Amino acid sequence: MAEPTRRGRGSEATRELIVETALRLFRERxxxxxxxxxxxxxxxxxxxxxxxxxxxxxxxxxxxxxxxQREHEAACRALLDRERGFEARLSGVLREWVxxxxxxxxxxxxxxxxAAEPSNPLSPFSAESTPARESSIAIYREVVxxxxxxxxxxxxxxxxxxxxxxxxxxxxxxxxxxSPGCARTYRMIELTxxxxxxxxxxxxxxxxxxxxxxxxxxxxxxxx
Amino acid sequence: MAEPTRRGRGSEATRELIVETALRLFRERxxxxxxxxxxxxxxxxxxxxxxxxxxxxxxxxxxxxxxxQREHEAACRALLDRERGFEARLSGVLREWVxxxxxxxxxxxxxxxxAAEPSNPLSPFSAESTPARESSIAIYREVVxxxxxxxxxxxxxxxxxxxxxxxxxxxxxxxxxxSPGCARTYRMIELTxxxxxxxxxxxxxxxxxxxxxxxxxxxxxxxx
Numbered sequence: 001m002a003e004p005t006r007r008g009r010g011s012e013a014t015r016e017l018i019v020e021t022a023l024r025l026f027r028e029r030x031x032x033x034x035x036x037x038x039x040x041x042x043x044x045x046x047x048x049x050x051x052x053x054x055x056x057x058x059x060x061x062x063x064x065x066x067x068x069q070r071e072h073e074a075a076c077r078a079l080l081d082r083e084r085g086f087e088a089r090l091s092g093v094l095r096e097w098v099x100x101x102x103x104x105x106x107x108x109x110x111x112x113x114x115a116a117e118p119s120n121p122l123s124p125f126s127a128e129s130t131p132a133r134e135s136s137i138a139i140y141r142e143v144v145x146x147x148x149x150x151x152x153x154x155x156x157x158x159x160x161x162x163x164x165x166x167x168x169x170x171x172x173x174x175x176x177x178x179s180p181g182c183a184r185t186y187r188m189i190e191l192t193x194x195x196x197x198x199x200x201x202x203x204x205x206x207x208x209x210x211x212x213x214x215x216x217x218x219x220x221x222x223x224x
Numbered sequence: 225m226a227e228p229t230r231r232g233r234g235s236e237a238t239r240e241l242i243v244e245t246a247l248r249l250f251r252e253r254x255x256x257x258x259x260x261x262x263x264x265x266x267x268x269x270x271x272x273x274x275x276x277x278x279x280x281x282x283x284x285x286x287x288x289x290x291x292x293q294r295e296h297e298a299a300c301r302a303l304l305d306r307e308r309g310f311e312a313r314l315s316g317v318l319r320e321w322v323x324x325x326x327x328x329x330x331x332x333x334x335x336x337x338x339a340a341e342p343s344n345p346l347s348p349f350s351a352e353s354t355p356a357r358e359s360s361i362a363i364y365r366e367v368v369x370x371x372x373x374x375x376x377x378x379x380x381x382x383x384x385x386x387x388x389x390x391x392x393x394x395x396x397x398x399x400x401x402x403s404p405g406c407a408r409t410y411r412m413i414e415l416t417x418x419x420x421x422x423x424x425x426x427x428x429x430x431x432x433x434x435x436x437x438x439x440x441x442x443x444x445x446x447x448x
Binding site for chain 2: 109112113114117118119120125173175176184187188191192194195198199202205207211214215217218221222
């Protein structure tokens with residue numbers, strides 16, 4: 001199937017064109033009904049050329065995940081360099097995710113059922129998604145590490161992964177959100193971040209330290 | 225399409241046979257690939273007869289939801305009549321759900337992607353699922369109302385719906401659970417119920433009452 005061409009000037013643009021075309025067709029025709037052949041035809045490249053860049057439709061989705069991840073990081077950079085409050089950092093990172101994801105909302109709503117399938121390599125919980133998941137968690141690690149707030153040290157170590165789980169909850173709410181401009185998802189972030197902030201702030205107090213410890217032990221065991 | 229037959233002796237058995245056959249074919253061939261015609265043929269009834277009982281494949285899934293709900297209620301009856309501790313009631317109800325759902329685990333893993341699709345009427349969050357959701361919430365209402373534990377009165381009013389949301393978290397974990405006998409899901413229940421119990425128990429203390437109030441206000445606004 002491969003028809004290797006020399007990669008060079010323009011190859012990045014071709015790659016981008018193929019990803020853009022694929023996302024549009026997935027949205028218009030559905031993921032299952034869209035073939036690599038159709039993507040190549042719509043993008044105006046040969047099928048062999050399309051396969052040279054992407055070995056499968058899964059690889060196209062992975063390229064979309066990677067790109068969305070890079071866009072999200074770039075959008076958060078100024079905030080993470082400037083802001084030291086935990087709640088402001090977390091809220092900003094979640095809000096930026098909704099903002100940069102907005103052009104893909106329609107696609108994400110339709111694609112969600114594939115990502116939600118336990119056996120699908122494109123599930124955020126799959127073994128195959130480990131690298132993508134790790135790079136998503138990295139931004140929440142930066143949220144925590146750059147924060148000046150006091151918190152239980154053991155919780156601080158686990159918090160990046162827990163905040164990533166929270167962000168999956170935001171994604172779940174967002175794919176169900178039909179409000180204009182996803183206003184309800186922004187509101188959800190506005191309401192839940194201060195609650196998380198207060199629980200994190202209370203985590204080192206004597207009355208809650210026991211629960212914090214048991215909670216962390218449960219998290220450790222259940223994700224293994 | 226309809227070919228009405230007289231309902232009477234045997235009609236309940238025919239109904240059950242059609243549901244059983246449908247679930248088996250959905251599991252073996254996938255939900256999308258299975259037609260009403262194939263279900264009728266496998267069940268040994270006419271297509272018209274199948275349509276007499278179920279107007280669509282969605283109606284078959286709804287019948288499965290209803291039956292699973294009745295089985296769950298029956299399985300919890302003795303526990304809910306006897307036990308007064310909040311944690312024991314909650315843990316028992318969640319464990320019984322896993323136990324009665326076990327024969328459907330393989331089907332549920334495959335069907336999950338349809339239920340997870342935001343626009344699907346079979347999503348547990350859809351408007352169409354409101355009656356099924358309400359009857360699921362009713363069992364958690366009984367968990368709370370029959371419990372002798374002290375808790376914040378406003379939280380008590382909202383707790384049934386929150387526990388149902390928690391049970392959706394258990395379902396999410398369960399569809400990803402490949403451990404023998406779903407042992408990990410039982411362990412998840414064992415680890416998380418005491419945490420929920422302690423948070424609920426602390427909810428009326430002065431230091432946490434403010435968070436409890438804000439949490440409940442957020443829940444009210446976000447589910448609207």
